[in-house]
Amino acid sequence: xxxxxxxxDFYPEPLPSQDVWSADTRNHIFDAWxxxxxxxxxxxxxxxxxxxxxxxxxxxxxxxxxxxxxxxxKGDRAVALRPEMTxxxxxxxxxxxxxxxxxxxWFALPQLFRYERQQRGRLHExxxxxxxxxxxxxxxxxxxLIALLIDSLRAxxxxxxxxxxxxxxxxxxxxxxxxxxxxxxxGIEQEYEFYQIIDKLxxxxxxxxxxxLKGLGFSLVAVNEFIAAAKPTAELEVIxxxxxxxxxxxxxxxxxxxxxxxxxxxxxxxxxxxxxxxFRAIAGGGRYDSLVKLxxxxxxxxxxLGFGMGDVVLTELLKxxxxxxxxxxxxxxxxxxxxxxxxxxxxKLIQELRDAGLTVDYSFVxxxxxxxxxxxxxxxAAFTLKLERTSAGDFALKVKxxxxxxxxxxxxxxxxxxxxxxx
Amino acid sequence: xxxxxxxxDFYPEPLPSQDVWSADTRNHIFDAWxxxxxxxxxxxxxxxxxxxxxxxxxxxxxxxxxxxxxxxxKGDRAVALRPEMTxxxxxxxxxxxxxxxxxxxWFALPQLFRYERQQRGRLHExxxxxxxxxxxxxxxxxxxLIALLIDSLRAxxxxxxxxxxxxxxxxxxxxxxxxxxxxxxxGIEQEYEFYQIIDKLxxxxxxxxxxxLKGLGFSLVAVNEFIAAAKPTAELEVIxxxxxxxxxxxxxxxxxxxxxxxxxxxxxxxxxxxxxxxFRAIAGGGRYDSLVKLxxxxxxxxxxLGFGMGDVVLTELLKxxxxxxxxxxxxxxxxxxxxxxxxxxxxKLIQELRDAGLTVDYSFVxxxxxxxxxxxxxxxAAFTLKLERTSAGDFALKVKxxxxxxxxxxxxxxxxxxxxxxx
Numbered sequence: 001x002x003x004x005x006x007x008x009d010f011y012p013e014p015l016p017s018q019d020v021w022s023a024d025t026r027n028h029i030f031d032a033w034x035x036x037x038x039x040x041x042x043x044x045x046x047x048x049x050x051x052x053x054x055x056x057x058x059x060x061x062x063x064x065x066x067x068x069x070x071x072x073x074k075g076d077r078a079v080a081l082r083p084e085m086t087x088x089x090x091x092x093x094x095x096x097x098x099x100x101x102x103x104x105x106w107f108a109l110p111q112l113f114r115y116e117r118q119q120r121g122r123l124h125e126x127x128x129x130x131x132x133x134x135x136x137x138x139x140x141x142x143x144x145l146i147a148l149l150i151d152s153l154r155a156x157x158x159x160x161x162x163x164x165x166x167x168x169x170x171x172x173x174x175x176x177x178x179x180x181x182x183x184x185x186x187g188i189e190q191e192y193e194f195y196q197i198i199d200k201l202x203x204x205x206x207x208x209x210x211x212x213l214k215g216l217g218f219s220l221v222a223v224n225e226f227i228a229a230a231k232p233t234a235e236l237e238v239i240x241x242x243x244x245x246x247x248x249x250x251x252x253x254x255x256x257x258x259x260x261x262x263x264x265x266x267x268x269x270x271x272x273x274x275x276x277x278x279f280r281a282i283a284g285g286g287r288y289d290s291l292v293k294l295x296x297x298x299x300x301x302x303x304x305l306g307f308g309m310g311d312v313v314l315t316e317l318l319k320x321x322x323x324x325x326x327x328x329x330x331x332x333x334x335x336x337x338x339x340x341x342x343x344x345x346x347x348k349l350i351q352e353l354r355d356a357g358l359t360v361d362y363s364f365v366x367x368x369x370x371x372x373x374x375x376x377x378x379x380x381a382a383f384t385l386k387l388e389r390t391s392a393g394d395f396a397l398k399v400k401x402x403x404x405x406x407x408x409x410x411x412x413x414x415x416x417x418x419x420x421x422x423x
Numbered sequence: 424x425x426x427x428x429x430x431x432d433f434y435p436e437p438l439p440s441q442d443v444w445s446a447d448t449r450n451h452i453f454d455a456w457x458x459x460x461x462x463x464x465x466x467x468x469x470x471x472x473x474x475x476x477x478x479x480x481x482x483x484x485x486x487x488x489x490x491x492x493x494x495x496x497k498g499d500r501a502v503a504l505r506p507e508m509t510x511x512x513x514x515x516x517x518x519x520x521x522x523x524x525x526x527x528x529w530f531a532l533p534q535l536f537r538y539e540r541q542q543r544g545r546l547h548e549x550x551x552x553x554x555x556x557x558x559x560x561x562x563x564x565x566x567x568l569i570a571l572l573i574d575s576l577r578a579x580x581x582x583x584x585x586x587x588x589x590x591x592x593x594x595x596x597x598x599x600x601x602x603x604x605x606x607x608x609x610g611i612e613q614e615y616e617f618y619q620i621i622d623k624l625x626x627x628x629x630x631x632x633x634x635x636l637k638g639l640g641f642s643l644v645a646v647n648e649f650i651a652a653a654k655p656t657a658e659l660e661v662i663x664x665x666x667x668x669x670x671x672x673x674x675x676x677x678x679x680x681x682x683x684x685x686x687x688x689x690x691x692x693x694x695x696x697x698x699x700x701x702f703r704a705i706a707g708g709g710r711y712d713s714l715v716k717l718x719x720x721x722x723x724x725x726x727x728l729g730f731g732m733g734d735v736v737l738t739e740l741l742k743x744x745x746x747x748x749x750x751x752x753x754x755x756x757x758x759x760x761x762x763x764x765x766x767x768x769x770x771k772l773i774q775e776l777r778d779a780g781l782t783v784d785y786s787f788v789x790x791x792x793x794x795x796x797x798x799x800x801x802x803x804a805a806f807t808l809k810l811e812r813t814s815a816g817d818f819a820l821k822v823k824x825x826x827x828x829x830x831x832x833x834x835x836x837x838x839x840x841x842x843x844x845x846x
Binding site: 001002003004007008009010011012016017020023024026027035036038039040041043044045046047048049050051052054055058066069071072073074075077079081091092095096098099100101103105106111113115125136138140141144147151241242245246247248295296297329331343344345347348350351354355357358359360361364365375378379 | 425426427431433443450459462466469470477504514526752788
């Protein structure tokens with residue numbers, strides 16, 4: 001039986017096939033995301049992977065439904081597997097945000113699902129690092145969020161040579177649009193349509209973009225001039241100064257090509273890209289100061305901002321840059337049991353070592369000494385341990401370093417401290 | 424907008440409402456599960472939360488469908504949210520198990536989904552610690568698995584006074600059944616039906632059980648005598664001796680009331696219960712030596728055994744026993760910015776400390792000193808830091824221990840080592 005197309009199996013390394021993903025790499029990335037978020041004082045949350053369908057149509061319109069795993073449950077509720085985390089987060093913050101002191105700094109590592117029928121070979125799920133801040137309108141919060149994004153990539157050993165944050169502003173584009181429509185035939189209701197054209201500029205034929213822009217009373221020339229000038233707004237200046245103070249200036253550049261596809265952004269927006277331009281965006285986010293009000297049906301007003309970073313593009317980038325370490329969960333010790341009369345005594349020793357926090361393995365059944373030793377090497381054990389009966393009738397413990405092949409005799413009481421020191 | 428009934432929101436502590444769950448407690452439990460599994464040399468895997476429906480009907484029959492979140496996806500595939508991990512695991516092992524040296528020792532922490540229409544108030548999802556071993560028929564593997572179960576509960580500070588593993592054997596019940604049917608009107612095909620009656624003994628009216636048993640040619644008296652005798656089979660003796668050698672004898676007892684509901688168990692079976700009998704089973708598992716063959720359509724034969732432990736009953740038990748620590752992700756330092764001219768220099772310091780791995784926070788915008796200090800206390804900071812300009816024109820750093828209220832002046836280069844030491 002096969003797994004569904006577009007879904008992934010995660011296996012322990014070394015991987016048995018090109019067709020599967022590494023559970024160890026996933027944990028490596030999750031650990032980096034978690035530890036950097038915590039250093040920044042972000043707290044973890046999670047919500048249900050299944051939500052009312054309405055949660056997504058409210059924010060993104062009915063059009064999103066064709067991209068969702070949605071169905072009617074056995075209680076006839078219209079439900080969907082979450083395609084993004086922000087609606088769940090905003091629902092949670094609208095429900096209980098008043099009980100938390102502001103600013104709220106939260107993160108999550110949800111699995112997200114999208115049904116994209118047309119795009120064969122594209123995955124239908126990914127994991128995403130989501131970090132959000134609520135309750136602060138000052139661009140100092142935007143800078144904190146972008147610094148977190150930069151540092152979570154740096155924690156995976158990516159450098160300024162590998163990636164850049166392209167920083168832009170919906171406010172800047174809003175002014176540009178406002179200025180344009182004053183002299184144009186069309187009205188303010190085309191603003192989101194205008195943003196969608198800008199969002200596609202880099203992927204679309206210039207002639208097509210130009211004719212679409214002309215339809216709204218703009219020209220591609222004017223748009224391109226605005227992008228080329230890249231004149232930071234006051235809010236972007238603050239963000240840049242803030243990041244420069246942290247020593248992170250080299251990771252950011254103003255780039256008005258970035259505008260973000262979603263309707264709900266209201267201020268600074270940004271995307272992280274690999275510098276060689278080989279991959280899709282690594283991460284993206286921005287400010288959404290009206291979204292809590294929208295999702296809560298007007299009951300709660302709270303400014304917000306956040307980003308999402310998926311595991312798929314990131315894993316591809318880390319692989320390409322050879323930044324994924326071999327992750328084989330090495331054993332600290334493998335216990336050789338060559339004399340079956342000592343099996344129960346060996347189990348006692350193994351239990352004591354595991355109780356002390358050490359990673360220890362052994363052969364379940366009587367096995368030839370050379371096969372046991374081979375197994376220890378396969379499992380990347382740092383040491384082998386072997387109990388032997390002494391002539392005095394008690395135990396001697398032989399401890400062998402598998403790198404140096406040095407062997408010494410120890411008493412069982414002191415071996416755990418010795419192994420913990422990793423000597 | 425509300426979340427779906429039977430699903431959980433996980434918030435950071437302190438919790439804002441009785442109605443939500445703690446993301447911190449969840450991580451605390453996950454960390455314990457993961458670290459004990461790794462000590463035992465188990466490797467992590469994961470699979471898709473959405474699988475072909477057929478994966479579950481093959482193993483459990485069509486009857487299971489009414490307990491599933493199942494639907495047709497937009498490609499008209501019959502799919503289901505996973506209700507348990509074993510079918511996914513067995514599918515993965517059947518596909519690539521030959522590439523791993525035996526025994527295979529794997530674990531996962533999946534979220535699982537069940538639609539149970541009748542039982543209001545019951546959750547529709549939970550997280551489950553799954554640990555399995557493949558490729559070893561010897562009861563030494565059963566003992567290793569049960570030891571892992573015991574130690575993962577001990578890691579959460581539960582003791583032999585809190586829980587017990589009730590150990591039983593499908594083989595013992597098989598013999599009992601075989602012996603019984605020899606003289607009975609009914610045949611061997613009733614064996615699973617017989618197991619189902621035994622599985623319900625503790626929850627069902629004795630008269631009803633008796634009449635059902637009589638229908639198969641058995642009597643409740645004979646069954647109860649067999650249970651009361653609790654005579655361990657040879658395989659159970661080996662398991663008990665093995666666990667005793669590890670010093671874990673007090674955590675296990677033979678109890679033939681346990682038989683496990685699922686059809687596919689073939690050997691030792693077990694369940695973990697709280698000793699006061701206040702909760703449903705904490706965990707359960709056993710041997711399933713024929714399941715890989717069944718799921719792989721006869722292509723792969725590999726003995727297997729495993730257990731599952733859910734997060735819901737466990738969390739309730741830990742809460743009741745007051746074994747859940749306060750989990751508020753305390754800050755190592757809060758940086759006070761009382762002089763706005765020093766904001767950028769403070770950001771530089773904060774960045775350096777976070778780069779060193781420290782958890783540090785601060786106020787985004789100009790804030791009165793007493794409010795900043797209050798915020799530091801709210802966030803459980805161990806220390807406050809404050810940059811001050813010296814008369815010589817450079818910086819002095821004041822470091823205050825919030826427990827002792829002791830303050831000292833340090834240079835910025837040595838503060839991270841000082842804070843890491845947690846002094």
